[in-house]
Amino acid sequence: xxxxxxxxxxxxxxxxxxxxxxxxxxxxxxxxxxxxxxxxxxxxxxxxxxxxxxxxxxxxxxxxxxxxxxxxxxxxxxxxxxxxxxxxxxxxxxxxxxxxxxxxxxxxxxxxxxxxxxxxxxxxxxxxxxxxxxxxxxxxxxxxxxxxxxxxxxxxxxxxxxxxxxxxxxxxxxxxxxxxxxxxxxxxxxxxxxxxxxxxxxxxxxxxxxxxxxxxxxxxxxxxxxxxxxxxxxxxxxxxxxxxxxxxxxxxxxxxxxxxxxxxxxxxxxxxxxxxxxxxxxxxxxxxxxxxxxxxxxxxxxxxxxxxxxxxxxxxxxxxxxxxxxxxxxxxxxxxxxxxxxxxxxxxxxxxxxxxxxxxxxxxxxxxxxxxxxxxxxxxxxxxxxxxxxxxxxxxxxxxxxxxxxxxxxxxxxxxxxxxxxxxxxxxxxxxxxxxxxxxxxxxxxxxxxxxxxxxxxxxxxxxxxxxxxxxxxxxxxxxxxxxxxxxxxxxxxxxxxxxxxxxxxxxxxxxxxxxxxxxxxxxxxxxxxxxxxxxxxxxxxxxxxxxxxxx
Ligand code: PMP
Numbered sequence: 343x344x345x346x347x348x349x350x351x352x353x354x355x356x357x358x359x360x361x362x363x364x365x366x367x368x369x370x371x372x373x374x375x376x377x378x379x380x381x382x383x384x385x386x387x388x389x390x391x392x393x394x395x396x397x398x399x400x401x402x403x404x405x406x407x408x409x410x411x412x413x414x415x416x417x418x419x420x421x422x423x424x425x426x427x428x429x430x431x432x433x434x435x436x437x438x439x440x441x442x443x444x445x446x447x448x449x450x451x452x453x454x455x456x457x458x459x460x461x462x463x464x465x466x467x468x469x470x471x472x473x474x475x476x477x478x479x480x481x482x483x484x485x486x487x488x489x490x491x492x493x494x495x496x497x498x499x500x501x502x503x504x505x506x507x508x509x510x511x512x513x514x515x516x517x518x519x520x521x522x523x524x525x526x527x528x529x530x531x532x533x534x535x536x537x538x539x540x541x542x543x544x545x546x547x548x549x550x551x552x553x554x555x556x557x558x559x560x561x562x563x564x565x566x567x568x569x570x571x572x573x574x575x576x577x578x579x580x581x582x583x584x585x586x587x588x589x590x591x592x593x594x595x596x597x598x599x600x601x602x603x604x605x606x607x608x609x610x611x612x613x614x615x616x617x618x619x620x621x622x623x624x625x626x627x628x629x630x631x632x633x634x635x636x637x638x639x640x641x642x643x644x645x646x647x648x649x650x651x652x653x654x655x656x657x658x659x660x661x662x663x664x665x666x667x668x669x670x671x672x673x674x675x676x677x678x679x680x681x682x683x684x685x686x687x688x689x690x691x692x693x694x695x696x697x698x699x700x701x702x703x704x705x706x707x708x709x710x711x712x713x714x715x716x717x718x719x720x721x722x723x724x725x726x727x728x729x730x731x732x733x734x735x736x737x738x739x740x741x742x743x744x745x746x747x748x749x750x751x752x753x754x755x756x757x758x759x760x761x762x763x764x765x766x767x768x769x770x771x772x773x774x775x776x777x778x779x780x781x782x783x784x785x786x787x788x789x790x791x792x793x794x795x796x797x798x799x800x801x802x803x804x805x806x807x808x809x810x811x812x813x814x815x816x817x818x819x820x821x822x823x824x825x826x827x828x829x830x831x832x833x834x835x836x837x838x839x840x841x842x843x844x845x846x847x848x849x850x851x852x853x854x855x856x857x858x859x860x861x862x863x864x865x866x867x868x869x870x871x872x873x874x875x876x877x878x879x880x881x882x883x884x885x886x887x888x889x890x891x892x893x894x
Contacts, residue, residue, distance in 0.1 A: 344635065344638045345635055345638035345639040345641070345728070347729060347731050348573075350639075350728055350729050351729035351731075352486045353377040353378055353630070353840070354378070354447075354729055355378050356376075356564060356660070357375070357729070363672040365699050365701065366699060366700040366737045366738060367568075367701050367727075367730070367734075368544040368623075368701055368702050368724045368725060368726065370544070370564075370674070370726060370727035370730075371517075371541060371564070371673075371703075371707075371723060371725035372703055372725070373563045374409060374563065374564060374565065374566050375724065375727075375729070375811075376729050376854070377626075377630050379627075379629070379630050380568060380623045381623070383622045383626035383628070384568060384619040384623040384626075386622065387406070387409070390405075390462070390716055391405040391406055391409070392406070392618075393405070394406065395410050395615075395616070396592060401869060403469055408643045409621070409622055410621050411426070413621050413622070413625035413628070413805050414429045415876070416629070416632075417429045417573050417624070417827065418692045419576075419632075419634065420458055420548075420628050420631070421573070421575050422548075422549040422550055422551050422552070423547055423550055424577075424578065425578055427606070428577065428607075428608070429573060429575060430574040430575075430576065430581075430607070430608040430612060431471055431608075431621060432531065432559075432571075432572045432611075432739050433572060434562075434563070434569075434571070435465055435538060435540045435560055436465040436561075436572075436722050438573070438574035439466055439508075439536075439559055439571050440469045440587070440590075441574065441611060442469075442536055442559070442574070443469035443473045444469070444587045445586065445587050446506055446534065446584065447473035447477045447479065447583050448585050449583065449585070450477055450479055450505050450506075452477065452478035453480065453503060454477075454479050454480070454503050454504075455480045455482050455499075455503045455504045455505065456479055456481050456482070456504075456505065456702070457482050457483070457499050457506070457508070457509075457763060458470060458479070458482070458483055458507075458508055458509065459484040459491035459509055459510070460483050460486055460489070460491065460711045460712055461486065461491055461513045461711075461712045462538070462711075462712075463510060463514050463538065463707075463708050463709055465708065466538045470508065470610075480503075483494060484499065484509075484874040485775050486715065488716065489715055489716050489773060490513075490516070490520075491509065493520060494683050496525065496528055497528055500528065500533070501530070502530060503528070504533045505532060505533055505534065506534050506535075507520075507533060507536070508535075508536035508537075509537065509538065510538040510540070511537050511538065511539045513675070513709070513815050514540065514541050514671045514711055515706075515709040515723065516666060516675060516723065517665050517673050517674060517675060517676070517677070518671060519542070519546075519673060522537055522553045523552060523553050523554070525553075526553070526554035527554075533780070534557065535556050536555070536556065536557045537553060537557070537558045538558075538559055539558050539559065539560045539848075540559065540564055541564065541673050542560075543564065543812060544564040544565035544566065544629075544631075544673075544727060545643060545673045546563055547637075547640075548635050550577075551893070555575075556576065556580040557574065559572065559573065560573050560622070561573075562620070562624045562627055566621040566627045566630060566631065567623055567624045567627030567628075568623035569620070570617045571616075571617050571623070571624050578607070581608070582606075582607065583719065584607070584608045584611075586611060586612075587611065588613040588614070589602070589613055590614045591613065591614055592612055592614060592615075593610050593611065593612060593613040595674075596615060608817060609661075626756045629637070632854050633667075634728075635785070639728050642657045642728060643673075643726060643728055644669075646674070646730060646731065646735065647673075647674045647676075647726055648669045649841045650676050650724065650735045650738075651665070651669035651676055652669075653736075654676055654678065654739070656739075657742055658742065659741065660684050661742065661826075662680060662681040662684035662685075663679065663680055663681065663684065663691075663783040664679050665678055666718075674725060675724070676725075678691075678721060678723075679720075679721050680833070684747060685747055686745065686746075686834075686835050687813050687814070687835065687837075688721060688722040689720075689834045689836065689878075690702050690834050690835040690836055691722055692856075693836055694741065694745055695738070695741055696875070698737070698750065700738055700741055702719055702723060702724050702738075703725075704721070704722045705720045705812055705877075706719070706720045707720075708724055719813075724738065726878075746789070761831040762822075762829070763801060763818070763851065764820075764827050764845075765794060765795055765796055765842075765845065767794060767842060767846055767849065770794065771846070772843075772846055772847070772864075774787060775788065775843065776867075781869050784868060784869065787839075788843070789835055789836065789839055792835045792836070794842055795831070795841055795842055798816070798831040799831075801817070801831055802814075806818050807884055808884055809879070809884065810880060810883070811837065811880070811881035811884050812832075812878075812880070812881060813832055813833055814837075815831070815832035815833045815837055815841075815884075815885065816830070817829065817830045817885065817888055817889070819889075819892040824852045824853070826848075826849075826851060826852070826853060826856060826892060827849060828844075828845060828849075828889055834881075837878070837885075840878070840882045841885060842887070844885055847859050847861055848861070857890075857893070861886055865882065
């Protein structure tokens with residue numbers, strides 16, 4: 343049996359929707375699409391047997407309860423857990439990691455240590471930071487090479503105080519897999535292994551017994567299931583020792599006014615009503631995935647990923663971009679950054695791709711420490727799923743080849759005698775933008791305006807950074823008499839254009855004049871509110887707020 347990506351893709355109704363005829367969806371690490379069977383299972387739950395589980399003794403409640411318990415069994419099989427009761431339903435990987443960190447920490451002592459890596463998704467970092475503060479625990483981090491944690495260095499970090507090692511089985515930002523099966527034999531007896539498998543479950547057959555992990559988490563929406571539902575696997579003995587996280591209905595065996603006795607796992611960890619329709623959808627997603635030839639599917643994905651990486655590598659020879667990833671042992675993620683001489687930022691590239699209906703993602707991908715360690719503010723991430731094909735990669739490459747890069751020389755830093763760096767935009771008029779007949783033409787005008795903003799390496803430092811923008815933006819202010827002057831630099835072409843707009847409206851004016859300009863109204867009138875992406879609008883507002891902040 344082989345894997346047929348075309349037949350697989352036909353199961354996903356989103357791709358046959360007329361408005362998505364040209365869509366190239368390459369944002370699968372954020373969320374995958376759902377096959378029809380998942381959508382049907384959710385709708386079937388609501389239209390045929392919607393009821394709350396356990397509490398009611400009627401036919402519908404029994405049907406809902408048996409569905410939930412059946413899906414629990416399917417999930418146990420999916421992960422090769424030893425027993426159904428080792429599966430807990432959560433809202434997603436994030437909730438599972440909050441549950442684990444809070445519950446595990448209650449059994450720890452001040453000074454106990456938790457080992458993580460700098461490549462973790464914030465969901466596997468922030469909850470541990472919170473409990474570390476709350477319970478005086480110490481967080482330790484595996485050394486890495488170019489962001490990739492070095493498992494062979496793990497023994498050096500371990501001692502009798504190490505109580506938890508929590509690592510992602512694959513990076514959501516760079517796609518590399520780690521050899522999870524190596525970890526447990528290295529750990530002291532009292533140390534529990536938590537695996538964040540969020541980025542593995544769509545791509546690999548995961549076996550919790552082979553990995554010998556104590557806990558494992560994942561979100562269904564990353565493996566073709568619904569949002570709002572996730573899996574937490576816990577080894578039976580580990581779960582037995584784990585105190586509950588949230589209190590409420592369903593998680594107790596007896597309650598008095600003073601105290602409660604808690605139910606056994608898994609119900610001890612499932613307070614309240616779960617996302618029942620989502621559990622039904624998860625069951626369908628598991629059946630769907632299990633009915634594929636997973637080995638052939640993985641081979642298909644790996645060949646496609648190799649093709650993606652070789653094509654992107656080819657582009658790096660001619661375009662000012664750099665590839666941070668390699669296809670080796672990678673779940674299907676390519677990460678690109680722009681070289682310093684590039685006239686475009688990764689956000690500009692994502693906008694360009696969006697205009698060609700190619701969906702990718704830019705930013706720090708909830709892995710800010712990883713980006714920091716790579717010296718990058720963010721990257722452009724292309725992430726594959728089994729319904730992608732070479733045509734998708736070709737469309738991406740073709741669009742990238744046509745990117746309107748211009749050579750942009752970044753002058754060496756040279757302000758003699760504190761010379762004011764502001765751009766002279768006195769000849770630019772708002773009408774040049776306002777008179778454009780369509781949004782597309784206005785957008786083009788904005789990118790033409792971008793050329794008017796000169797690079798200012800002198801101001802590119804932390805003090806001048808404008809926070810709240812997805813792109814890197816720096817601003818300085820100077821009062822000349824009663825006039826306020828601003829100088830802006832940014833790596834993003836669209837933000838350069840928007841900065842010119844702001845400078846045309848506000849630069850070299852008195853505080854009174856500035857306050858009388860209704861920038862928000864202009865923003866709406868120009869259609870910017872409607873057509874600009876949310877992150878660009880936020881960037882614009884962050885710039886505006888900073889400018890207005892100088893007046894007070
Ligand atoms: N861990 C990893 C590795 C992830 O990629 C993600 C989602 N991007 C999460 C955790 C959090 O998943 P969710 O938002 O579904 O809870």
